[in-house]
Amino acid sequence: AQKVTQAQTEISVVEKEDVTLDCVYETRDTTYYLFWYKQPPSGELVFLIRRNSFDEQNEISGRYSWNFQKSTSSFNFTITASQVVDSAVYFCALPANQGGKLIFGQGTELSVKP
């Protein structure tokens, strides 16, 4: 069955610290996508990344980086030099099937304090 686990419910850091949000998944598919979304206090979901399981290279986008380890079924997200504006709930997600509906992890609430 498809499943996404984000074991960290809440993380609190001080500005400029690096922080890693963990995501572990289970899937019966041989090829699949993985997603990360940010949900700020205002509620909207902001798309951060979509990664194809074929591509195991780590990705960096500014202060954000993602570490995809197929061998351990993990897709971790690191924010370098965190800022107060990074405070949000972050969700990792996996398609439930080829049809596109997403299974979300429980979310990790990140609080970055000045």
Next chain:
Amino acid sequence: GAVVSQHPSWVICKSGTSVKIECRSLDFQATTMFWYRQFPKQSLMLMATSNEGSKATYEQGVEKDKFLINHASLTLSTLTVTSAHPEDSSFYICSPQPDGNSPLHFGNGTRLTVT
């Protein structure tokens, strides 16, 4: 700019009334629309999947007669919460899918409060 428009952003209604939420895809045609619900401090859970011109498919535990979904065109889907109760208070969010791949974008969500 936004590719998905969802209205209203928030709504407060009395028990027993109905509320309609609209979701429009602005930059593409959405053959499929996903509707999610998020209770406070919880994750997003899929409620139903609608395909343009056909009946919606509901997830287990979601009452189809209570949550009416209409997907009459390739750019518009509506979710109507009928005879709303306080336990229906939640954050409802849509996600149109343009093709066979997983959707990237979501509407800004509708926060429903039933008093």
